[in-house]
Amino acid sequence: MRGVELDKIYCADCRAMREVDDDSVQLIVTSPPYNVGKEYTQHRDAMELREYLAFLKQVWQECTRVLCRGGRLAVNIANTGRKPYVPLSAYIAEQLFDLGLLMRGEIIWDKGPSVGISTAWGSFARASNPTLRDVHEYILIFCKESYKLEQTHGKESGIANLEFVEWTKSVWHQPEDQITDAGKTMWRFDTLSKKRDRNAPDHPAPFPIDLPMRLMLIYTNIGDIVLDPFMGSGTTALAAKLTHRHFIGYEISQKYCQIAEERLQKFVPGERLVPPPKLKKTRVKKSRRAAGEESPTR
Numbered sequence: 001m002r003g004v005e006l007d008k009i010y011c012a013d014c015r016a017m018r019e020v021d022d023d024s025v026q027l028i029v030t031s032p033p034y035n036v037g038k039e040y041t042q043h044r045d046a047m048e049l050r051e052y053l054a055f056l057k058q059v060w061q062e063c064t065r066v067l068c069r070g071g072r073l074a075v076n077i078a079n080t081g082r083k084p085y086v087p088l089s090a091y092i093a094e095q096l097f098d099l100g101l102l103m104r105g106e107i108i109w110d111k112g113p114s115v116g117i118s119t120a121w122g123s124f125a126r127a128s129n130p131t132l133r134d135v136h137e138y139i140l141i142f143c144k145e146s147y148k149l150e151q152t153h154g155k156e157s158g159i160a161n162l163e164f165v166e167w168t169k170s171v172w173h174q175p176e177d178q179i180t181d182a183g184k185t186m187w188r189f190d191t192l193s194k195k196r197d198r199n200a201p202d203h204p205a206p207f208p209i210d211l212p213m214r215l216m217l218i219y220t221n222i223g224d225i226v227l228d229p230f231m232g233s234g235t236t237a238l239a240a241k242l243t244h245r246h247f248i249g250y251e252i253s254q255k256y257c258q259i260a261e262e263r264l265q266k267f268v269p270g271e272r273l274v275p276p277p278k279l280k281k282t283r284v285k286k287s288r289r290a291a292g293e294e295s296p297t298r
């Protein structure tokens, strides 16, 4: 045993997660630096592409080592650049295939109105050189050795039927009709930014808590262990607390570790932020059918 402490963020380099045992983690949820020149305190976010991919490969190797049989890896990533366009989602998927991981699918995160759509049109309304403006990111879902989660610490995931039906769709976005009186929505999935939300953490690239929370509810049971090797401001740790999972985090920056600790200290255990909706009886039947494990046929 390496003696990992659960529910702790290690202020260390995730290329060597020495504290974590082999085959011990049910889910890894993470978003690596995108190599787009963000100003992280301890990480150089503008490497030459080959160097950047070599860096990521070391992290995926460690992730593969610590995942249990059937354990899942969910990587949130965006494609970057324009000239040339850099399909990071494809490069990372290839790296994970090379490590022998099995792909389960990919989720398109539609960032909707929250994305600051760039006005870099290229040639506006002219065919000479128009530019596509990405309003989405990816969450790549892989697993180790088996599609079935073969080692778990619990029996129940705690996901509601309607959540399962909606969140196992491959596009996550914000349908208008889900907006509640409070202006909050079950599916709200904005990007986080200090400019729009003064409660957002002081970090250059946090993801919304819904992202790790949904993945935990879909892919793990209560009591399971979730790892984030790029913990940043601690969002994955908060989601683990909300959903009653254990977390392990790695983060190289002391400043972000401290921000994460402060967020965790302020966290009040109890109900999930937005409680799961109740299904009407008639819809339960439909949901069960929709949630069947068979592949869809055309």
Ligand SMILES: C[S@@+](CC[C@H](N)C(=O)[O-])C[C@H]1O[C@@H](n2cnc3c(N)ncnc32)[C@H](O)[C@@H]1O
Pocket: 012, 013, 014, 015, 030, 031, 032, 033, 034, 040, 041, 042, 043, 203, 205, 206, 207, 208, 229, 230, 231, 232, 233, 234, 235, 236, 250, 251, 252, 253, 256
């Ligand atoms: C995209 S951010 C993750 C943000 C996080 N999901 C959140 O919600 O705050 C990537 C993080 O990886 C950290 N990082 C970069 N290189 C690292 C390394 N070698 N080991 C651990 N953390 C690293 C950066 O400091 C940064 O906080």
